[in-house]
Amino acid sequence: MAPSPQTPGIVAGRLTEDALRENFADIAPPLTAHEALVAADRCYFCYDAPCTEACPTSIDVPLFIRQIQSGQPEASARTILSQNILGGMCARVCPTETLCEEACVREAAEGKPVEIGRLQRFATDAAMGRAQPFRRAAPTGRRIAVVGAGPAGLACAHRLALLGNEVTLFDARPKPGGLNEFGIAAYKSVDNFAQAEVDWLLDVGGITLRCGERLGETVSLETLRAGHDAVFLGIGLSGVRALGLTPAGARIRPAVEFIAEVRQADDLGGVPVGRRVVVIGGGMTAIDAGVQAKKLGADEVTIAYRRGREKMSASSYEQELAATEGVRILTDSVPVGVKLNGTGSLVEFARPDGETFTLHADEVLTAIGQTLGATPEALALSGGKIAVTGAGRTSLPGVWAGGDCAEGGDDLTVTAVAEGRDAALDIHASFGDAGLSGS
Amino acid sequence: MADLRSDFVGIRSPNPFWLASAPPTDKEVNVRRAFAAGWGGVVWKTLGLDPHIVNVNGPRYGAIWGADRRLLGLNNIELITDRPLDVNLREIKAVKRDWPDRAMVVSLMVPCDEESWRSILPLVEETGADGVELNFGCPHGMSERGMGSAVGQVPEYIEMVARWCKAATRMPVIVKLTPNITDIRQPAGAAKAGGADAVSLINTVSSITSVNLDNFSPEPSIDGKGSHGGYCGPAVKPIALNMVAEIARDPATRGLPISGIGGVTTWRDAAEFMALGSGTVQVCTAAMTYGFRIVEELVAGLATWMDEKGHADLDDFRGRAVPNITDWQYLNLNYVAKARIDQSLCIHCGRCYAACEDTSHQAIAMKPGRVFEVKDDECVACNLCVNVCPVEDCISMVELAPGEIDARTGKVVSPDYANWTSHPNNPAAKAAE
The missing domain is CATH 3.30.70.20 (Alpha-Beta Plaits)
Structure with missing residues (x-):
């Protein structure tokens, strides 16, 4: 008999191919051309617009929406991409409800903001099918090593290349994209969009991609510094916090692993998932893991968060998505013990009043934070991240850092893009006029 | 309940909402549907002399829209009726016979000589129609042949033709004016001087709705070329209101009955035209956009507003805004x-x-x-x-x-x-x- 959501243990193929296809279809399908015109018409073209102010990459939102209104989505995309070269992915993954759309005056006026994220996707989709709209400046002769081909590294590499520099882009994984490729729920980035976007971005030229190169293993910071005019580190957070309660044999693993497995699967029917899944955490990662477990066919999925709902870093939109998908969210539930129970576990939680309760879990996914992996000793750290000043300057001369690995800013794709871009500008400026002339 | 009955220069209708002379009133089948829907009257689409004219066989209309395809302005290059005169006359007679309480006005456009006008009027009279409207307004096509706005732009011609018509028929004569002039008071005064019973305005505004930026043809495009058309719909209403007001307040034309036309879409538009002195309003684009059923909103809306304001009948508020128009x-x-x-x-x-x-x-x-x-x-x-x-x-x-x-x-x-x-x-x- 084929497995079903109620099949005990951790098994693959709980749902039919059709059901999986439907579950993992684009969660926010693109606007049609007419829908985009109607949505764009709602924009008031605010003065000194709050949405632009709220965007970490400072995209000129009123201008790009006006360009959609006037029938030029490609020109609109150029407005977006000139500030945020990963505007396509950001249109899919940005928590717009806490950024531009929260700031939208129509949110204040009527609780229904202009659909900025979907409009951004409409515009950038139009650009993705076309050649890279940006042209590189004259060669500077400068060579920069960018470590990490995630959002920060990609944005940094693109901007540096645009300014006429030669970039070598290293990534430890077998393919580029970072969290865009490995860390985002599959239904947010369908049709292999992350790779398509990277390919499109690299089309600018001047960027040599080297995958499978891990800092501290196959390449060292010293070598990179010696061989380049500057180094940018966008290495993300490769470590995960552990629960610290794990008895041997319990099926407990980081949610990011599960998310990557789902994203990289050629056949979702082959991805095993527990009948009862408990996700521990309260951020986007917890939601992405919990919702995808449910969509894979898990019978019961519970997200348990140790503090109150108002402290959850997952946005209300994400929380609603989880609720709609039938994922239960428990708050004020601190995990205090895990016991083996047959093939699964019993997870014990404590409430603030001391009351305890127990959940059965065939599979426990932990989403309680990620940490900086091993970094070169020479780099000063601050609060568990690489210490930076200004536009990503680390304690080492000629070394910049940005994205999740660097201190400051929210750990968001869009923030990483902004930091990578700004570090690129700072790196380029540090070369002075001599660099610009290519001497 | 407010009394919406209208008596416009002796032409009675159960409400002041008439369909303007245009495609919606070109055929018996349309007009019967209009009366069944509740329209107070129609101005039958302009008749001409045989042999009947022909229309282009490509697009006749162009438009501009709001973001959600709300039609804001419509442009047409359609000419007067392209059906034989006797067919139209027969149909007019049949419809009037079956709908005696509705206003049946017939629009006319013939060459600018007395014999042409004298010959067609008895044929219309014989149908039992309530009145005629002289089409001196259409800015496209017919104007190239010395008719329509080519007459309406020369006050002396207006006066002359109006006088011929008044002498040749017992029916009330309404002169339809073109807005494609510099001072609407001149043609209105000429109509009055010629003895016309009323004027109706505005006809359409000469216009090109858009230019195709791929092949550089104006729209609507006929085989890559375009000709200016007549613009109408909500976009022209402010122009029409001003022209109605100018006639209503000019000492030379004050009191001349007016049938207001130009972008009437809702009861509110109609009430505004009437407050500026219009006895009836004529509607076309709104009907062409949404169909005849909009008359239900027009009738109910006007009555509701009149009841709220305590206006018992149309005379209670007609022209009430005129004294407030000043220099x-x-x-x-x-x-x-x-x-x-x-x-x-x-x-x-x-x-x-x-x-x-x-x-x-x-x-x-x-x-x-x-x-x-x-x-x-x-x-x-x-x-x-x-x-x-x-x-x-x-x-x-x-x-x-x-x-x-x-x-x-x-x-x-x-x-x-x-x-x-x-x-x-x-x-x-x-x-x-």
Whole structure:
């Protein structure tokens, strides 16, 4: 008999191919051309617009929406991409409800903001099918090593290349994209969009991609510094916090692993998932893991968060998505013990009043934070991240850092893009006029 | 319940809503449907002499739209009826026989010679129609042949043809005017001088709706070429209202019955035309956009408003706005207002600030927290902020009471009326006493 959501243990193929296809279809399908015109018409073209102010990459939102209104989505995309070269992915993954759309005056006026994220996707989709709209400046002769081909590294590499520099882009994984490729729920980035976007971005030229190169293993910071005019580190957070309660044999693993497995699967029917899944955490990662477990066919999925709902870093939109998908969210539930129970576990939680309760879990996914992996000793750290000043300057001369690995800013794709871009500008400026002339 | 019955130069209809002479009134089948839907009358699509004209075999209409394809303006290059005269006459007679309570006016356009007009009028009279409307308005096609607006642009011709028609028929004669002139009072006066019973206006405005930027053809495009058409629909209503008002208030034409036409889409539009002196209103684009059923809203809406305001019948409010239309020189220069922003309604978009700062009088301050405040010492009460504000009633123009000081001029607001004719800056000013 084929497995079903109620099949005990951790098994693959709980749902039919059709059901999986439907579950993992684009969660926010693109606007049609007419829908985009109607949505764009709602924009008031605010003065000194709050949405632009709220965007970490400072995209000129009123201008790009006006360009959609006037029938030029490609020109609109150029407005977006000139500030945020990963505007396509950001249109899919940005928590717009806490950024531009929260700031939208129509949110204040009527609780229904202009659909900025979907409009951004409409515009950038139009650009993705076309050649890279940006042209590189004259060669500077400068060579920069960018470590990490995630959002920060990609944005940094693109901007540096645009300014006429030669970039070598290293990534430890077998393919580029970072969290865009490995860390985002599959239904947010369908049709292999992350790779398509990277390919499109690299089309600018001047960027040599080297995958499978891990800092501290196959390449060292010293070598990179010696061989380049500057180094940018966008290495993300490769470590995960552990629960610290794990008895041997319990099926407990980081949610990011599960998310990557789902994203990289050629056949979702082959991805095993527990009948009862408990996700521990309260951020986007917890939601992405919990919702995808449910969509894979898990019978019961519970997200348990140790503090109150108002402290959850997952946005209300994400929380609603989880609720709609039938994922239960428990708050004020601190995990205090895990016991083996047959093939699964019993997870014990404590409430603030001391009351305890127990959940059965065939599979426990932990989403309680990620940490900086091993970094070169020479780099000063601050609060568990690489210490930076200004536009990503680390304690080492000629070394910049940005994205999740660097201190400051929210750990968001869009923030990483902004930091990578700004570090690129700072790196380029540090070369002075001599660099610009290519001497 | 308000009485919507209309008696317009002796032409009676159960309500003042007529379908204008246009495609909706070209055939018996359409007009029967219109009467069944509740229209008070029709002006049958313009008849001409045989052999009947032909139309293009490509697009006849062009349009402009709002973002959600709301049709804002329509342009047409269709000519007068392209069916034989006797077919139209037979159908008019049949419909009038079956709908005796509805107004049946027949639009006419024949060459500008007396015999042509004298010969067609008895044929129309024989149908039992209630009146005729002389089409001196269409700006496209027929005008190239010396008809339509080619006549309407020459007051002497209007007067001459109106006189021929009045002499040749017992039916009321309505002259339909073209807006494609510089002063609407001249053709209206000519119609009156020729003995016309009424005027109807406006006909369509000469226009090109758009240009195709791929093949550089104007739209609508016929084999890559275009010809100007006649523009109508909501976009032309302000033009029409002004022209109706000009005729209604000009001493030479005051009291001349008017059938108002131009972008009437809702009951409110109709009430505005009537407040400016129109006895009936004629509708076309709204019907062509939404179908005949809109008359239900027009009738119910007008009656509801009349009941709310206590207007028992159409005469109660017809022309009520006319005395308030005046020349600029008589506007009260001692009336002083200031913009007021209701902070509780403000959504902080800053459009008022951008508009005022960039294009007007730098009279709105942007304060921390996106708070927008009017600078009374700069505000000239131009109303631009009100017009660009996306929130209704958020910004309003508040009159300063006599005795208050206008912070911009430093002067005390006078309770007295004073206009340009006596203003010291007017070189032609007359002494106040």
